[in-house]
Amino acid sequence: MIYRTTGYLFLLPLLSGCVDLSPYQQIPAPVEGNYPSVYRQSAPAGNVNSQAAKVTPHHEVYEEKRATVIDPVVLALVNESKATEQRGGISSAISTLERGVRIRPRDPLLWGRLAKLRLQQDKPVLAENLARKSLALIKSGTNRPLQSSNWLVIAGALKQQGKIKEANLASQKAKILK
Amino acid sequence: MAKSRKRKKKNRAKKQPHSLKKFVFWLIIISLFSLLTWVGYLDYTVQRQFEGKRWSLPAQVYAASQELYAGAELSKGVLVAQLEQLRYRKKASLEQPASYRLRRSSIDLYLRDFQFGDKYRTAQKVRVSFSGGHISSIIKLPIGQSLPLLRLDPVLIGNFYPKQREDRVLLQLNQVPSSLIQALILTEDRDFYEHSGVSPKGIARALWANLRSGKIVQGGSTLTQQLVKNFYLSSERSLVRKITEALMALILEVHYEKDEILEAYLNEIYLGQDGRRAVHGFGLASEQYFSQKIEKLSLHQSTLLVALVRGPSYYNPVKHPKRAKDRRNRILKLMQEQGAISAKEYQSAIKKPLDITGSKQSPDRLFPAFMDLVRRQLLQEYKNEDLTSEGLRIFTTLDPAIQKETERVVKRRIPQFEKAKKLTAGLLQSAAIVTRREGGEVVAMVGGARVKYAGFNRALDAVRPVGSLIKPVVYLRALASKKYTVNTLIDDAPISLKNSDGSIWSPKNYDKKLHGEVPLHTALAHSYNLASVRLGMDVGVDNVLEMVKKMGVRRPLKSFPSALLGASALSPFEVAQLYQTFAGDCFVTPLRSIQVVLSSQGESLQRYPLTVRQAADPAACYITNTIMQEAVSEGTGRSAYRWLADDMNLVGKTGTTNDLRDSWFAGYTGDYLSVVWLGRDDNKPTRLTGASGALQLWSEVMRTIGRQPVGLIKPEGVEYFWIDSENGLLADESCFGVKQFPFIKGTEPSQLSSCSSPGNRVKSWFGRVLGDQPH
Structure with a gap:
C-alpha cells in the first residue's frame, strides 16, 4: 500500500493547484475488518490472531486501491468537467463525468461530482440518489471529505424537496465527517 | 332517294378538306397545350424538388468509442485491428489524418477530426506505447506532452435508411x-x-x-x-x-x-x-x-x-x-x-x-438485435421518418469487440448443445445481453442462435418463465425485513399451497430431495425450491413482486405462489435490468443503448443521461450479493470457475424452468453483467439446466471480457461476525470450524456459543446440511 501511494505522490502538487480533490487528500484509513466475499472459515485452532486472518480479501484491496490513489484518468476527466462547467457548459460537464463512469465505473468521486452538478441543475431527486450511490462506493471509514461532500449534496437535495428535518440530519452528518 | 344520296356524297366530298384542317388545327392546339402543360409540370417538378430538402439523409449509428489511457488493457495488435476497422491507413509517415505508423513497441497515430457526442476533436498526432498487453503511455506528437486519456473515433455500425439505401x-x-x-x-x-x-x-x-x-x-x-x-x-x-x-x-x-x-x-x-x-x-x-x-x-x-x-x-x-x-x-x-x-x-x-x-x-455493420434495440429506444422520441431522413448521428453504447465475442460464443456453443442433447439442429434458440456493471449501458446483444438474422429478437421479445432467477429478490426482501438473517434456518420440507383457482400447488426440489432445516444462505446458494417458497410465503408474494418492480422491471407480474419460483415470465432484457440493480448495489440504472443523438450539424438533440435510484436497503442488498457469490463458488453456478479465475468473486444465479424448457444464467464480474437464455421457440424441453446450458455460454463470454473481480463494498449497516457452525451462535474467531458471516447491524445472534472443540462436536443443523439427516 505504501508503495502504491508513494507512486502517485508526484501528482500531489498538480492536484492542489488545479482540482478540488480534497476527498483524496487524506491519509488512507487503516483497512477495516476482514470480511470475505464468500463466508470464510476461521484459521485452524491454535493459529489465533494470525496475520493470515487479518489479510484483506482480494476484492477489498481492489476497491481500496480505487478509493485512495489518484487515478490519472479520473483526475483528467474531473478537471475537464470543471473547466467545461466554468465555461457554462453544465451538460457537457456531465457528459464528461459520465465518460469517466464508463472507464472507472466504481469511482465514488465521479458519482459525487455528478451529484453536485445535478443539484446545480435543480434536479434534487437525481442528485440525492447520485450522492447516495457515491457513498455506497466509499468503503466505510475512508474518504471522509468525499463522504461529507456527498452528505452536503443530500442535505441540499432534501431541502429542495422540502424535507427540512431530513436535510438538517444530513447536514449534521456532513459536519461530523468534515 | 337515289338523288338525295348522291347529294350527300357530294357534300361530304366538299366538306372533307375543311374538317381535316380543323382536325389538324385542333391537334396542334391540343399538342401545344399538352406540351405547355408538360413543360409547366416539369418546371414545377424541377423547382419543387430543388427548392425543398433535396436529400433524405439516413441516420448514422455509431458504436461506443475505444478509450485509450495508460494502464488500459489493449495490445498493439488489437489497436491495429481497430484502426483498420476505422479505415486508418498504414503509412511510413503521417501526412494525412486517418493514418498510422507502426513502431517497435508503439504506434504513431494521426487521428482524424471527429464530432463526438460531447465535443469536437480536431485532427491530432499522438504516440501510443505498449508494454505487456497494456498501454504504457500516450504522448502528443511532436512535442511529447503526456496525454492522460484519448479516444478513437467510433465505428459506424449501421444506418437507418429510407426506402433507397x-x-x-x-x-x-x-x-x-x-x-x-x-x-x-x-x-x-x-x-x-x-x-x-x-x-x-x-x-x-x-x-x-x-x-x-x-x-x-x-x-x-x-x-x-x-x-x-x-x-x-x-x-x-x-x-x-x-x-x-x-x-x-x-x-x-x-x-x-x-x-x-x-x-x-x-x-x-x-x-x-x-x-x-x-x-x-x-x-x-x-x-x-x-x-x-x-x-x-x-x-x-x-x-x-x-x-x-x-x-x-x-x-x-x-x-x-x-x-x-x-x-x-x-x-x-x-x-x-x-x-x-x-x-x-x-x-x-x-x-x-x-x-x-x-x-x-x-461485416461490422450487422448487429441486428442491438440495432433493433436502438431503433425501439429512438422511436420513443422520434418519428421513423426523422430517423431515415434527417441525417441524425446516433452514438450508442455498443462495444463491437464484446458484441463479436458474444456472437462467436453463441454460434459455437448452440450446435454443440444440440448435438450433445440430441436435439434437432436449428431448434435450440438463444438470447444474450451484456451490459456494463455500472451505468446500465448495453454493450452487446444477441437475439437468436442465428446471430446475424434480423428476425424475432429474443433478447427483447422472448418472454419466458425465469425460474430461480427470481429467488434472490425473495431473499433480498426477506433480509430487508430484518426478520431473517443470512443464517436463519429455513425448513426445506414439503409444502402445498392453494392457487387462486383453488388448485393445489406442491413444488418439488430440482434434485427431488428434502434438505431439512438449512441456513438461509445455503437455501439460496443451492437454489432449494421448498425452502425458498416457504420463505417467500412468509415474506409475502406481493412484497416480493413489489420489490421486483422497484428494481426496475416494469412488466406487471401476477401474484400467485408459483411466482416465487419464477413461474412469471420476463424477457432477457428485463432480467438484465433486474440483475443490473443487484450489480449496482441495489441502485436502479435503466438500461441504455444510446448515449446521445446529434443533428446532422452536430447539435445535441437528445442526451440519455446516467440516472440512478436507490431501490433497496444497501445492507440487505450487500448480503444477498454475497450469497449469490456463494451460489457461484459453492452452489449451482460452480462450473463458472472452470472458465474464470478463482479470485473473480463472481456473483450470479442459475435459472431452470419445468421440464428443462428454459435455461438461464444471470451474473456479473467487476466490470460486466450478462444474462444468457437458452430455450426453444416452440417451448419444448431443451434438456439443459441453467448450469449445463446458459451458464456455460455465460462463462465463456465472461472469461474473455471480464477483467475485474467483483468488489462488493460493505455498507455501514453491515457487520461481520464469527459464527459457530454447530449452533449458529456468536463465536470466537479462535474456535474450530467457525465462519464469518455478514449481518445487518442489530440482527446478529446475541447469545455466545460455548466454543466447541473438534473432539466433542455434537450433531447440529450444520451436520444435517452435510448429509447426516435422511432426505
Whole structure:
C-alpha cells in the first residue's frame, strides 16, 4: 500500500493547484475488518490472531486501491468537467463525468461530482440518489471529505424537496465527517 | 332517294378538306397545350424538388468509442485491428489524418477530426506505447506532452435508411478542391459554364474524342443533364426520357445559378457501393475511398474520384485497380494538356499509387438485435421518418469487440448443445445481453442462435418463465425485513399451497430431495425450491413482486405462489435490468443503448443521461450479493470457475424452468453483467439446466471480457461476525470450524456459543446440511 501511494505522490502538487480533490487528500484509513466475499472459515485452532486472518480479501484491496490513489484518468476527466462547467457548459460537464463512469465505473468521486452538478441543475431527486450511490462506493471509514461532500449534496437535495428535518440530519452528518 | 344520296356524297366530298384542317388545327392546339402543360409540370417538378430538402439523409449509428489511457488493457495488435476497422491507413509517415505508423513497441497515430457526442476533436498526432498487453503511455506528437486519456473515433455500425439505401455526406462547393472541379468539368462537361443545360458542341466533341481514341473517354451529356437524370428520373433508356432530361436541364438552368447546379451534382452523383449502402456524392466517396475529408484530398486522389463518375463499378479501384489507375492517369493527362496542372504536377501524380483504404467494412455493420434495440429506444422520441431522413448521428453504447465475442460464443456453443442433447439442429434458440456493471449501458446483444438474422429478437421479445432467477429478490426482501438473517434456518420440507383457482400447488426440489432445516444462505446458494417458497410465503408474494418492480422491471407480474419460483415470465432484457440493480448495489440504472443523438450539424438533440435510484436497503442488498457469490463458488453456478479465475468473486444465479424448457444464467464480474437464455421457440424441453446450458455460454463470454473481480463494498449497516457452525451462535474467531458471516447491524445472534472443540462436536443443523439427516 505504501508503495502504491508513494507512486502517485508526484501528482500531489498538480492536484492542489488545479482540482478540488480534497476527498483524496487524506491519509488512507487503516483497512477495516476482514470480511470475505464468500463466508470464510476461521484459521485452524491454535493459529489465533494470525496475520493470515487479518489479510484483506482480494476484492477489498481492489476497491481500496480505487478509493485512495489518484487515478490519472479520473483526475483528467474531473478537471475537464470543471473547466467545461466554468465555461457554462453544465451538460457537457456531465457528459464528461459520465465518460469517466464508463472507464472507472466504481469511482465514488465521479458519482459525487455528478451529484453536485445535478443539484446545480435543480434536479434534487437525481442528485440525492447520485450522492447516495457515491457513498455506497466509499468503503466505510475512508474518504471522509468525499463522504461529507456527498452528505452536503443530500442535505441540499432534501431541502429542495422540502424535507427540512431530513436535510438538517444530513447536514449534521456532513459536519461530523468534515 | 337515289338523288338525295348522291347529294350527300357530294357534300361530304366538299366538306372533307375543311374538317381535316380543323382536325389538324385542333391537334396542334391540343399538342401545344399538352406540351405547355408538360413543360409547366416539369418546371414545377424541377423547382419543387430543388427548392425543398433535396436529400433524405439516413441516420448514422455509431458504436461506443475505444478509450485509450495508460494502464488500459489493449495490445498493439488489437489497436491495429481497430484502426483498420476505422479505415486508418498504414503509412511510413503521417501526412494525412486517418493514418498510422507502426513502431517497435508503439504506434504513431494521426487521428482524424471527429464530432463526438460531447465535443469536437480536431485532427491530432499522438504516440501510443505498449508494454505487456497494456498501454504504457500516450504522448502528443511532436512535442511529447503526456496525454492522460484519448479516444478513437467510433465505428459506424449501421444506418437507418429510407426506402433507397443511399448515403451521402453533404458538401458545399467551397469545400471541394479546385483540382477536383477542374478534372470533373474537363472530363464531363467542358462547356459547363457556357451552355444552357444542353450542349450540341459538347456532344460533337465527345463523339469525336471517343471515335479518335476508340474508347469512351468523354460523355455527351452535360453535368446538368447528368444531375437531372440522377436526381429526377429513372434509369430507363428511351427517347422520351432523353427529351425529358434535356427539357428539365434547360429548365434547371433557367432557374438556378451554375454553382448551385454544380454543388447539387457533387452531392447527388453515385460513386460506388459499400455492401448494401449506395455511396452518393463526392463527400462520402472521399471518406469511403480515402478515409479523408474532401478538403484534404491530393490531386491523384481527387482525380480518381472523378474517374469513377463514368462507371463506379467498372472503374472500381478495389476490384479493378489497373483500370481505375489508367482512367485516373488519362484524366491527369487531359488536365495537363488543357493547362489545368503543370507537367511537374502531372508527372508526380501519375506516379502515385491508387492510395485507397481497404474495403473491409460491411461485416461490422450487422448487429441486428442491438440495432433493433436502438431503433425501439429512438422511436420513443422520434418519428421513423426523422430517423431515415434527417441525417441524425446516433452514438450508442455498443462495444463491437464484446458484441463479436458474444456472437462467436453463441454460434459455437448452440450446435454443440444440440448435438450433445440430441436435439434437432436449428431448434435450440438463444438470447444474450451484456451490459456494463455500472451505468446500465448495453454493450452487446444477441437475439437468436442465428446471430446475424434480423428476425424475432429474443433478447427483447422472448418472454419466458425465469425460474430461480427470481429467488434472490425473495431473499433480498426477506433480509430487508430484518426478520431473517443470512443464517436463519429455513425448513426445506414439503409444502402445498392453494392457487387462486383453488388448485393445489406442491413444488418439488430440482434434485427431488428434502434438505431439512438449512441456513438461509445455503437455501439460496443451492437454489432449494421448498425452502425458498416457504420463505417467500412468509415474506409475502406481493412484497416480493413489489420489490421486483422497484428494481426496475416494469412488466406487471401476477401474484400467485408459483411466482416465487419464477413461474412469471420476463424477457432477457428485463432480467438484465433486474440483475443490473443487484450489480449496482441495489441502485436502479435503466438500461441504455444510446448515449446521445446529434443533428446532422452536430447539435445535441437528445442526451440519455446516467440516472440512478436507490431501490433497496444497501445492507440487505450487500448480503444477498454475497450469497449469490456463494451460489457461484459453492452452489449451482460452480462450473463458472472452470472458465474464470478463482479470485473473480463472481456473483450470479442459475435459472431452470419445468421440464428443462428454459435455461438461464444471470451474473456479473467487476466490470460486466450478462444474462444468457437458452430455450426453444416452440417451448419444448431443451434438456439443459441453467448450469449445463446458459451458464456455460455465460462463462465463456465472461472469461474473455471480464477483467475485474467483483468488489462488493460493505455498507455501514453491515457487520461481520464469527459464527459457530454447530449452533449458529456468536463465536470466537479462535474456535474450530467457525465462519464469518455478514449481518445487518442489530440482527446478529446475541447469545455466545460455548466454543466447541473438534473432539466433542455434537450433531447440529450444520451436520444435517452435510448429509447426516435422511432426505
